[in-house]
Amino acid sequence: MVxxxxxARRAGVTKQTVSNxxxxxxxxxxxxxxxxxxxxxxxxxxxxxxxxxxxxxxxRTVGLFVPTVGTAFYADLVEEAEDALDEHGHHLLxxxxxxxxxxxRRHLAGLTSRSVDALLIAGDQDLSxxxxxxxxxxxxxxxxxxxxxxxxxxxMVTVDYEEGGHLAGRHLRDLGHEHVAILASPAHTRRVEGFxxxxxxxxxxxxxxxxxxxxxxxYHGGFDAAGTALAATPGxxxxxxxxxxxxxxxxxxARVAGRSVPDDLSVVAYDxxxxxxxxxxxxxxVVLPRRRMAREAxxxxxxxxxxxxxxxxxxxxPPELVVRNSTGRARPGHAAPR
Amino acid sequence: MVxxxxxARRAGVTKQTVSNxxxxxxxxxxxxxxxxxxxxxxxxxxxxxxxxxxxxxxxRTVGLFVPTVGTAFYADLVEEAEDALDEHGHHLLxxxxxxxxxxxRRHLAGLTSRSVDALLIAGDQDLSxxxxxxxxxxxxxxxxxxxxxxxxxxxMVTVDYEEGGHLAGRHLRDLGHEHVAILASPAHTRRVEGFxxxxxxxxxxxxxxxxxxxxxxxYHGGFDAAGTALAATPGxxxxxxxxxxxxxxxxxxARVAGRSVPDDLSVVAYDxxxxxxxxxxxxxxVVLPRRRMAREAxxxxxxxxxxxxxxxxxxxxPPELVVRNSTGRARPGHAAPR
DNA sequence: CTGAAAGCGCTTACAG
DNA sequence: CTGAAAGCGCTTACAG
Numbered sequence: 001m002v003x004x005x006x007x008a009r010r011a012g013v014t015k016q017t018v019s020n021x022x023x024x025x026x027x028x029x030x031x032x033x034x035x036x037x038x039x040x041x042x043x044x045x046x047x048x049x050x051x052x053x054x055x056x057x058x059x060r061t062v063g064l065f066v067p068t069v070g071t072a073f074y075a076d077l078v079e080e081a082e083d084a085l086d087e088h089g090h091h092l093l094x095x096x097x098x099x100x101x102x103x104x105r106r107h108l109a110g111l112t113s114r115s116v117d118a119l120l121i122a123g124d125q126d127l128s129x130x131x132x133x134x135x136x137x138x139x140x141x142x143x144x145x146x147x148x149x150x151x152x153x154x155x156m157v158t159v160d161y162e163e164g165g166h167l168a169g170r171h172l173r174d175l176g177h178e179h180v181a182i183l184a185s186p187a188h189t190r191r192v193e194g195f196x197x198x199x200x201x202x203x204x205x206x207x208x209x210x211x212x213x214x215x216x217x218x219y220h221g222g223f224d225a226a227g228t229a230l231a232a233t234p235g236x237x238x239x240x241x242x243x244x245x246x247x248x249x250x251x252x253x254a255r256v257a258g259r260s261v262p263d264d265l266s267v268v269a270y271d272x273x274x275x276x277x278x279x280x281x282x283x284x285x286v287v288l289p290r291r292r293m294a295r296e297a298x299x300x301x302x303x304x305x306x307x308x309x310x311x312x313x314x315x316x317x318p319p320e321l322v323v324r325n326s327t328g329r330a331r332p333g334h335a336a337p338r
Numbered sequence: 339m340v341x342x343x344x345x346a347r348r349a350g351v352t353k354q355t356v357s358n359x360x361x362x363x364x365x366x367x368x369x370x371x372x373x374x375x376x377x378x379x380x381x382x383x384x385x386x387x388x389x390x391x392x393x394x395x396x397x398r399t400v401g402l403f404v405p406t407v408g409t410a411f412y413a414d415l416v417e418e419a420e421d422a423l424d425e426h427g428h429h430l431l432x433x434x435x436x437x438x439x440x441x442x443r444r445h446l447a448g449l450t451s452r453s454v455d456a457l458l459i460a461g462d463q464d465l466s467x468x469x470x471x472x473x474x475x476x477x478x479x480x481x482x483x484x485x486x487x488x489x490x491x492x493x494m495v496t497v498d499y500e501e502g503g504h505l506a507g508r509h510l511r512d513l514g515h516e517h518v519a520i521l522a523s524p525a526h527t528r529r530v531e532g533f534x535x536x537x538x539x540x541x542x543x544x545x546x547x548x549x550x551x552x553x554x555x556x557y558h559g560g561f562d563a564a565g566t567a568l569a570a571t572p573g574x575x576x577x578x579x580x581x582x583x584x585x586x587x588x589x590x591x592a593r594v595a596g597r598s599v600p601d602d603l604s605v606v607a608y609d610x611x612x613x614x615x616x617x618x619x620x621x622x623x624v625v626l627p628r629r630r631m632a633r634e635a636x637x638x639x640x641x642x643x644x645x646x647x648x649x650x651x652x653x654x655x656p657p658e659l660v661v662r663n664s665t666g667r668a669r670p671g672h673a674a675p676r
Numbered sequence: 677c678t679g680a681a682a683g684c685g686c687t688t689a690c691a692g
Numbered sequence: 693c694t695g696a697a698a699g700c701g702c703t704t705a706c707a708g
Contacts, residue, residue, distance in 0.1 A: 001476075003685060014695050019687065029693060049451040050397065051685035053388045054700045061431075061452070069416055075408040079434050086441060091448050093399075094432040096417050103424060110429050113387040114399070138339075219616035245612075252618065274583075275613055278557035280590065341701060352679050357703065367677060389701035392684045 002043045010039035022047055053115065062301060063093045063111040063119040065104065067126050071245075072273040073290055077122055077145065080291040084298035090117070097126040104130055112138055118305040120297055124148045125187055140304035144297035145290070147190050150314065155304060157297045157315040162194035164286040164319035168240050168268045169198025171284070171321055176330035177238040177266060178204065181229035182211045183222055183250055188242035191270055191286075195240050214246050222249025230257045237330045238266040244273040247283055251326070262328035272322065281325035289317050340381045348377035360385055391453065400639060401431045401449040401457040403442065405464050409583075410611040411628055415460055415483065418632035426640055428455070435464040442468055450476055456643040458635055462486045463525055478642035482635035483628070485528050488652065493642060495635045495653040500532035502624040502657035506578050506606045507536025509622070509659055514668035515576040515604060516542065519567035520549045521560055521588055526580035529608055529624075533578050552584050560587025568595045575668045576604040582611040585621055589664070600666035610660065619663035627655050 004022075008015040013032060020026045021036045028036070039045070053059045064081055066074045082092050093116060095107040104126065111119060118140045121127055124147055127134075131151055134141050143156040150156055168191075172180055180199075184192050192211060199206050212229045214221035222241055226249060230236060239254075241247035247269035251261060259265040261281055269276055269285040276283040296315060303310040342360075346353040351370060358364045359374045366374070377383070391397045402419055404412045420430050431454060433445040442464065449457060456478045459465055462485055465472075469489055472479050481494040488494055506529075510518055518537075522530050530549060537544050550567045552559035560579055564587060567574060577592075579585035585607035589599060597603040599619055607614055607623040614621040634653060641648040 001685090005685080015686085016688090016696085017694065020694090023687085025687085027693075032693085046447070046451050048392075048453065048685050050388050050391045050453050051700090052687075054386075054392050054685080054702085055687040057700080059388065059452075068413075069407050070410065070413040072408065075406075075413060078407055078432075079436070082432065082434060086444070089448075091445075091452065092432050094416075094420065094430050096420060098417070106424070107429075109384070110427075113384050114397075114429065115386065115388050219612070248616065252616075255618075274557070278586065278590075280593075339701090343701080353702085354680085354704090355678065358678090361703085363703085365677075370677085386701050389684090390703075392686085392701080393703040395684080 001048075002045045004045070004047070007036065007039045007043055007045045010043060011036045057115070058117055058305075059115050060089055061091045061093055061114070061116050062305070063095065063107070063116045065095050065097055065107070065119065065121045065123075065127065067097055067099070067123045069094075069096050073145075073271055073288070074122065076290050077294045080294035081120065081122075081298050084295045088298075088302055090302070099126050101126070101130065105133065108133065108137070115139075118142070118301045120144060120301050122294075122297070140301065142297055142301040142304060142310075144293055147187065155300050155310045155313045157293055157300055157317065159288045159290075159293060159317045159319055161188075161190035161319075162197075164270060164288065165191035165194025165196075165240075165242075166198050167194075167319060167321040168270065168286050169195040171323070171327065172238045172240065172266060172268060173198050173202065175238075175266065175327060178330065179233065179235045180206065180210065180238040180240060181226075181233060181236045182206075182240045182242070183214055183225040183229060183246050184211055184242040185214055185217045185221075185246070188270075191242045217243055218245055219249040219252075222246030223253045224249070226250035226253035227257070230254070230259070236265070238268070238327070241267065241269050244269045244271050244276045244283065244285060247285070247326075248275050248279050251279055251281075251283075261326050263331070266327040266330070268321075268327055277324065284324045284327040285322055286319050287322050288319050293317055339386075340383050342383070342385070345374065345377045345381055345383045348381060349374045395453070396455055396643075397453050398427055399429045399431055399452070399454050400643070401433065401445070401454045403433050403435055403445070403457065403459045403461075403465065405435055405437070405461045407432075407434050411483075411609055411626070412460065414628050415632045418629040419458065419460075419636050422633045422636035426636075428640070437464050439464070439468065443471065446471065446475070453477075456480070456639045458482060458639050460632075460635070478639065480635055480639040480642060480648075482631055485525065493638050493648045493651045495631055495638055495655065497626045497628075497631060497655045497657055499526075499528035499657075500535075502608060502626065502659075503529035503532025503534075503578075503580075504536050505532075505657060505659040506608065506624050507533040509661070509665065510576045510578065510604060510606060511536050511540065513576075513604065513665060516668065517571065517573045518544065518548065518576040518578060519564075519571060519574045520544075520578045520580070521552055521563040521567065521584050522549055522580040523552055523555045523559075523584070526608075529580045555581055556583055557587040557590075560584030561591045562587070564588035564591035565595070568592070568597070574603070576606070576665070579605065579607050582607045582609050582614045582621065582623060585623070585664075586613050586617050589617055589619075589621075599664050601669070604665040604668070606659075606665055615662065622662045622665040623660055624657050625660050626657050631655055 004015045146158040212225045214225040272287040484496040550563045552563040610625040
């Protein structure tokens with residue numbers, strides 16, 4: 001391995017000067033700098049970042065916790081975070097927590113001993129119980145894609161999940177739907193709240209039993225929940241699924257039940273995934289600015305790593321409703337009498 | 339930050355002894371060890387891995403290059419690699435190359451200066467042109483999920499892509515299909531070769547124009563290619579898509595063309611993705627042992643990082659055909675005369 | 677089994 | 693603008 005010392009010798013200077021031209025921290029006379037650079041090229045010198053890290057305390061590496069990388073949402077988030085990090089010369093240490101508390105804990109220890117500059121935690125599904133542990137982290141921590149109650153102590157950029165639900169509800173309401181069912185994953189309380197609000201604010205709140213919990217966040221979970229919902233209340237004219245995969249299952253359940261979408265039944269989804277636009281019919285869905293969120297979260301994190309107090313500490317990005325072909329006007333004939 | 343020296347002072351020993359109990363490299367008298375461990379707990383000492391890395395030369399960190407993390411195949415591969423790495427106390431530096439040669443190159447430099455122990459490159463889509471660069475890597479490199487010609491110099495574990503195509507072809511052939519079309523991504527040459535072989539070996543090779551290239555590896559790419567294929571040769575009774583997403587698009591194209599699957603048309607896919615089992619009808623598909631592949635690749639890589647020569651250097655895992663509901667017997671009525 | 681010394685490759689004040 | 697010295701927190705022979 002060729003070292004800074006080797007370059008110095010070759011260029012006829014001291015290694016301190018080499019360090020100066022490499023880091024650019026202190027200006028070096030142009031002729032000298034050129035000689036040093038030539039020596040670097042000739043020798044193929046590559047700075048040893050672990051030595052630099054030991055001296056400076058910074059590794060230019062950040063950790064990223066995500067529940068999984070197997071959904072379009074988190075896959076996009078990871079890729080965008082990586083891009084943003086790359087632009088700042090940082091690298092990414094990935095940990096997919098996958099509902100495994102021990103792994104998360106072990107990784108946290110690993111990140112600590114590796115002296116990462118900061119840690120970004122995306123998604124609150126797995127980490128809620130580890131929050132106390134995080135207060136002891138020796139590096140800045142930031143949160144993103146957080147749907148549950150946000151711990152005040154960490155900077156965060158997230159999405160207005162509740163407003164997303166509200167958009168979905170208002171859309172259905174404006175289309176004249178009165179009898180609707182909700183297919184929800186247990187963690188999606190905000191989305192459900194927002195959806196309910198859309199109906200409550202016109203004086204027609206949804207009944208408690210409008211919600212049907214999916215036993216798993218998958219096609220089958222959606223299929224089963226939709227089947228139950230349709231059987232329980234035949235008068236239902238619209239379905240709100242708190243996640244796209246649930247909606248795809250719901251589409252099939254509708255077909256099995258002899259309901260045609262959107263004529264006999266409207267379906268609105270949440271968290272746009274690739275299957276959404278390409279399913280039949282294409283799903284109307286709440287879409288979250290996940291890439292933008294990842295990018296802003298990284299900026300926040302890097303600010304914190306640089307010792308700056310990020311302001312504002314908590315950002316909330318707005319969702320959007322993309323109307324496609326799975327929703328239409330309520331057809332009175334199908335609504336059960338109140 | 340509490341250091342080894344602090345622990346030593348507290349325990350009344352020298353830091354060398356602390357090092358010995360932490361690493362376990364040299365045995366320490368039980369009473370002493372206990373005293374040291376107590377001091378570690380009291381002080382909350384965490385070993386500084388970057389200092390250790392500088393001294394030992396090993397970072398217990400490996401790099402992973404994947405084309406993307408946005409498909410089920412690579413998402414699973416990443417998660418499994420992470421698990422396998424975790425079991426060996428290693429961490430994962432992720433780089434999704436996304437057809438961006440500059441990023442890959444920049445990351446390679448980053449990994450070099452960070453002194454990773456090794457690099458795993460999954461997928462040959464983006465890296466083929468960077469191979470020469472890799473020979474200069476200062477750490478072991480291993481390959482996996484490699485469909486193109488394998489560079490001999492690197493250890494590798496991959497899947498028999500050709501045999502996967504052959505399985506698909508034999509399945510269709512055995513079902514009596516004679517007039518088939520192939521919807522392919524340009525890079526999937528092995529899959530196509532294997533598929534052709536299944537027909538050639540019975541003396542009825544497929545015509546050159548049986549292949550229809552998808553303009554992009556997506557639902558739309560599959561939809562368009564299938565539309566073209568069906569229009570070009572109305573006598574076709576079966577479609578082979580070299581990727582699941584293409585097959586999902588093909589399913590819709592079949593519907594538009596008034597062909598019902600599997601009665602009027604059989605469709606077989608490749609590279610099982612979640613949409614496969616849940617599409618209508620569920621897709622018959624070639625499935626690759628991606629998790630097993632990731633795991634074996636990590637084992638290979640860690641062997642190499644440990645200085646061992648991995649044997650065998652090249653492993654090829656067998657694919658499987660999962661028969662679901664998108665394939666059935668050829669119905670003579672639909673086949674055009676030869 | 678324990679202790680004193682040198683070294684890993686860099687950066688950071690501090691004199692010149 | 694350049695050079696000599698100390699230090700980042702560990703590990704690794706090497707004596708005792």
